[in-house]
Amino acid sequence: MTVCPGCGAENDDTVVFCASCGDIIDWGSSSGPVMADHRASAPSNPPAAPAEPAEPAGPVEPAEPVEPAVPVPAAPPSAEAPSPAPVPAPVPPPPAPAAQPPPPPTAPPPPSAPPPPPAFAPAPPPPVAAPPPPPAPAPPEDGSPPPAPAEPPERKPAAPRTTATPAARPAEPEPAEPQPDPAAAERMRRLVAKSALLPKNEPAAEPAAESPSAAAHAAPAGESTRVPSSTIVPPKPPVSIASPTRSVSIATPTSVVGGATTETSTAASRLVARSAPTAPGTPGTPSTPSRPSTPGAPTTPSTPADGKPGPSSLAAAIQIAERSGRTDLASRLRANRERIRRTGVTIAIVGEFKKGKSTLVNALVNAEVCPSDPVDATVVPIAVTHGEDLTATVEFKGRPSEKIELTQISEFGTEAGNEDNHLRVTRIEVELPRRLLASGLVVLDTPGVGGLESAAGALNLATLERADGVLFVTDCSQELTAPELAYLAAARQRCPQLICVMTKADLHLAAMTLCEHNRGHLAAAGLGDVPILMVSSVLHLLSLAESDAHLEHESGFAELFDVILRTIWEPTRTRELAEAGEQLADLADHLAMPLEAAQQAKGSAQAAEQTIARLSEAQDRVRQFRSNASRWQQRLNEGMQDASVDLDHDLRTRMRTLSRMVDGRVDADDPADDLVFEAWVHKMVIEEVVGHYEMISQRANGLAEEIDQYFATLDRESSFQVDAAVPTELLATVHVSRDQLVKDGIASRVIRTGQGYSSGLVLFSSVVGVVSALPWIPLLALPFAGFMAKRAFSDDRERRKSARGVELKRLATKYLDEIGFIVHKDSRDTVRRIQRDIREHYARRAEQLELTLQQAMASAERARAAPSPQAGAADIDADDQAVVRDIASVARRLTAGLAVAS
């Protein structure tokens, strides 16, 4: 029985809509047990996350007990397996041979990874006993790490059970599935094992349910096969689950963290590398001696050698930071952990008007959050994110946000109550308890751009800069049109992770053929690599409601989730983790410096003196660097002034060009229709304004990089590097990676989640934010509509024509003037804001460095004072060092993921 949240009536568990009031029954909240259960296992929900102890007390946490179990069982003892994947695959319990009848348990080369932690099933449908389990495909699994380890052991055994009953799934319809039969069986099992979805309901199946099921959701069938095992990246935990047969070594970030602890030798080698003189420039690069193990045996299954529960190393690091009074580092570490756990991945749903975007979003998250009405279209972006409770918030331009009822969304978000967005809503955010979203996934429904060549289209395009992936929605009723193809091409320039989705597949028999045609069109337009697939949101929702596996298959959603996972989620996750890795490396260096200073100072009085001298020299340099008079500050001020002038000029040039174009059009082709003219002007204006903001972005990025050079230079000049005392990698790493990022063009999308401090990278948020902040600027003043009403109209055609031309030019000039005024002001403000951000960012960095140096100095002094430290203290130091090494090695692996991916 499920209680309808709306009217309180009791409903059968299998229904989607309340029988008495028609409300959608939210599975997330109604089937509490399911969610709760999953939460327990999947720490994706920070609050409930047991595994990766968010709290320093990690080890003590209740969840702890589970964890140890995991890593331990998997014991392929290679202690040091820097798996190519940044993550040491927590070895899965060696697939119990007996247990897994059907699927040949081993995939030879790829270290089989235990299915990652419970992925979260999207919205597990409430269904209970229906044999065909709703294969709620959940897209990417969440990044929640810790719990993963716990499950594997139990899981495997469970699997066979389910497999044994390959519920009749007549025709395994996935032709594309290169997998061996066993894999199919496994998939089927997943589909059939309803228990997976409802662990609580079916205790017997529970073990299996925990991970595989969840995983099943996470990894749509066939996933593993498509992912070459060689390209293993941390973020695809779900993959392994998909088919045990070919389990790819995937490690959840969590497991990474866990495994790290054990990697003693790596840490040691790094330590060695560090103490050895290193070429100044190289330290940070991946191939540096410091991480010799990484390149090695990529495929070797790495296993946490010792039984130490790994997950706590981050927590331990936080403790260390706090113990030494470095709350700044502690909070950065926390932010970092959060980032590893939850990757913010924004998927924007774009497309023409009335193509089924909102319905697609609803189907993706399995809840009716975006109003989908046959008549009234969505007019404001609706972001669906994770939240404990179902809430909706409306953000307005120029006034505070408001909480609203879910049922009110259509009042604010669609033409029904907000035609032409006269309420000036900037965005509606809906929070929804969904495991799918708990991973950090954000699904963004955008207003149909009403003619992709319109002003709205240009604007929409600008916002894609911030998205990690784009689902371009068209429908099966017709082929792609020329404007659609043009939009696709433009969208891909801004966001390469692009998927073309054809909705309403259930309505059109010719969908297949159309899909082929579209593929041809895409290829002809040079977009041949854009995946295109057909889905039916209606069938998907229905299948969830009725637990009908066939329907689900027909809906095409499994494949959609699969493709999203592969083309959007995984690359983003890899990148995110790599960035997190860099930050972590930086943090590790900060933590390590005092420890190592003590170490070096310990040997002899002379060594101590040397160390202290070096440190104080560095300190001076940093202090100088921080002072107002320093070169970088000057450079920043100058650079910003230059930029400001140039940008002014840029804007003016653009406005002039526009005005000339308008005049030209008026003169040349005599815009026969005011409406066309108006729409055209809007479009041109928006394009230019977006261009201007992109230029701001570009200039600011350039300047930031330049400043970064100063910083890097500071560091390079310091003796630390040579002596490996400390920040060798600290800044260099950041710097190098920055280059990489910039080269890859991803720097521009680093921010989005704004999860606290990241070394060097946070900066970009303010810069990148520029473009995304713009959408509301130019639309405010549009004096155009109806402007021709007062125009004198004479019977004489020539006179009419020229009078009209004059009037049009006058109005257009006025309009452009207005736009120029608004944009100019905003552009200036933006530049100032960026300058402030850059300054603060680097000042903070320098400050942290100085603090660390102070600490190092203090510990070196201490070492000098007490040459033979007490045994207890030494132990603590040793422990700390171990922790720091672990973290550093985790960081390296995470970062290596980037290299692998790119």
Place this chain on the structure above:
Amino acid sequence: VTARNDQLLTPVRQLLDVAEPILGRSGRIGELRERLDGPLRVAIAGKVKAGKSTLLNALVGERVAPTDASECTRVVTQYRNSHMYRVTGVPYVGEPIELRFRRTDRDFEFSLGDHGADDFKYVDVEWPSDRLRDMVLIDTPGLASVSVDVSDRTQRFLSTDEEGPGDADAVLYLMRHLHPMDLSFLEAFKDSIVTLGATVNSIGVLSRADEIGASRPNAMSSAARIAAKYQADPRINALCQVVIPVTGLIAQAGATLRQDEADALRAVAAMDRADSTELLLSAQRFVTREAPPGLEPDVRARLLERLGLFGVRLSVELFGTERVSTAGELAAELEARSGIQELRQVLGGHFASRAVVLKVRSTLATLWSLAELQGGSEGRMLRDRIRDIERAAHELVEIRLLSELRRGTVSLGEGTLEARRILGDRGAAADARLGLPPSTPPDEVRAAAISAVARWRLVVEDPLLTADAREVVRGVIRSCEGMAVAGQ
């Protein structure tokens, strides 16, 4: 009416006579003269896959234009009534070429032979049909097609180029559910209509109405809401006076339904309720599922192709609830629900009853641009004469005033709507103009017209009225006077 038409036509014919020696190149004048005597030429335009050919078939009531799931119409094709079946290709250069065609009871196809679609200006299909007697229908390739040259062909046909303005007297613009600010959408309108100078000659059709809202049973009522919304939108209203929701596929099926198809639909309706629901869940299911004999997959595929999922669901529902029992009843019901009848009515009211006016308009427009090209004193003289004709014929004045009112270039405040109606916005019949119910007795019509004259005479005295507005009001008064006189 005939007398009135002659009054309109005579000066135009005379003008053509005058123009012939001046502009007499390439037989354009002869063409214009033929047009003037022939039936009204209505083009069906719209974006790719808007359902143009399907609608054309529905209007004719036979499958004359080939339709397909992917882009199909690649060359402008005109369908006109004749005593025999014949297909002729009219190339840009050279003599018309007779084309081969194949006609079965289900289909009609012609081939361009060795020629490319690019070679032809248009293809002329002669087809004996009553429905084509008053109207020549012109099917156009979709705008916004991926194949640019296909779109270009339509643009070329509908828009002004050196060969003169669009080759149609009136336009049915098909739109799917689109955003009104779609630039290409507006531009398409611009090309097809504005060059003709007025929007009186265009009707908006919300096509493929059955697919709105996921083809749920209420698709048609949703479509009606959308159409009403469009019609109220000043941006669209400025372009076409009415927007009518039509589902061409169902109309076409209704017009051409066959007994075996009806039988198959009845068989589906006779199935177990649960089974038929399953079957109708999606298009793929409908074709691939197991079903009783008589419903072989190919039969079902054919049904789906003919009716669409919505049509099949609707028919099954109609049979299931016993609202229809025979093929004939089903066909009638489908036609009734498709919106095609409303469209025919509007076509009659807006186009047919004004055919002469519209033809004169487009003829004059063509002549105007030819004269402009010609230039010189002769060209100027021709243009002066065109202007004279336009001023003299109240019907033409009406249309011009109407289009100005509709586009908002002149406003009469609260009186705007009434003025538009009187000028013929809702149809040219007197009762429609005066806002009276259809077939009102002549006496009442006359009385209403006289009182309207009195009212508008007061308005015209308003000293604050702008010159443009006063011109409109005068036009309104004259229309009312005309009706008052006609009633006697």
